[in-house]
Amino acid sequence: MRLSARTFAVDADDVQAFYRDRGWTDGLPVVAPTPERVHAMLEWAGAPPDLVIGVESVKQRPLTAEKVAVNAVLAGCLPPDFPVVAAAVDALCRPELLVHGATASTGGCAILLVVNGPVRHELGMSSAHSVLAGPDRASVCIGRAVRLVLRNLLEVRPGELDRSTLGHPGKLSWCLAEDEEGAVPWRSLGAERGVPAGTSSVTAFAASGPRQVMNEWTTDPTEVLDTVVAEIRAVMLHYSIWPGNYALVVPPQLRSVFHDAGWSKADVRAYVHERAVVRRGDWERVGKQAVVNDANRNVEYRALPTPEHLLVVAAGGDAGGFAAVIPPWLGPKSAAVTVGVGACFDC
């Protein structure tokens, strides 16, 4: 297996400064990407170095397994993580995700990865406490690997191609594993998006920062979802009115409310789709009257074009009546993409 990336001879004590000075890190310490470590990464996945994982459609840049593996090593990934990183990069390169626009936009989204299937257990990924904040090694390193791929292979550096006005903390690393087997099991996101049983997958989503909601004073699923819908309406008023994918992360305590009432993910999606609606005239109440007029005042805008645009994800610690609404970067411009890990189920 012959590598083709440019090599450097560096004193082991100077590795951190070497990568930092060239702008090849996010500022955190890195693992030296030696040929041996990169070989190990590629061999685990059975990927030849020149395998093109995806072609970023704007720059027409082929992202090879070797280059992705170099960045995965830098990020601290271990070889078993690499198939998930590769699947995430594959997802990034799908035109419908529009990674160039999402990462260059002033809107400041991050790429959220949701992992499903057996690989979660193989990598020791946690779906429980602090699940939106990198609860384990694999989640943190996989998310960071994607960030370094964006930075080093697609020039997504703050102030360069990354023109985010604010950004949010998820840009550093944002990867979570869905809780598929917990006390309140739900059909997995992967299965709902067409992934065959027993196959692992990654769903990538250009996502704004998570907005935590709380309603622990009811056992009525409609009341819980009314709180969720209110948060989505707030997003549509305060941020962007355009429809697209939203994610809803539901921890066990609130999942039990739906479970006890016999509600599936499909029921949740249908309820939210029907009610997450605002009128353009509602913008007059939040200081945006400049773009309201008689012609558009009563025009309705729906957060979700279809119920399936809501990505319902089971995850979170066992106690607490919380959930998280994760809005899209900007309406329909970018669509969530689901890709098999080490498998292709749509080709």
Added chain:
Amino acid sequence: MITVLDPGFEADAERLVLAPRPGLLRGATVGIVSNGKAGTKPFFAHLGRILRDEWGVAEVVVRTKANYSAPAETELLDEAVRWAVVFTGVGD
């Protein structure tokens, strides 16, 4: 000493060649491609006036991309081939 690898993209310099630089703009057709953001309208209108009044440009063609987050459409790029210079940029 240890051997480490370059994490960056290495092939662009071989693939991309700059177009020939034009000389004077007097009498030329110049294109302006807006990303569609509202702020570009007065900015590019002013730029167009400067190009005509101060630089002697014969015609300023203003086009707007259909999606400000995506590359320009093929039809727009085909039209741009006929322009001496294209002004575009990133911004709101």
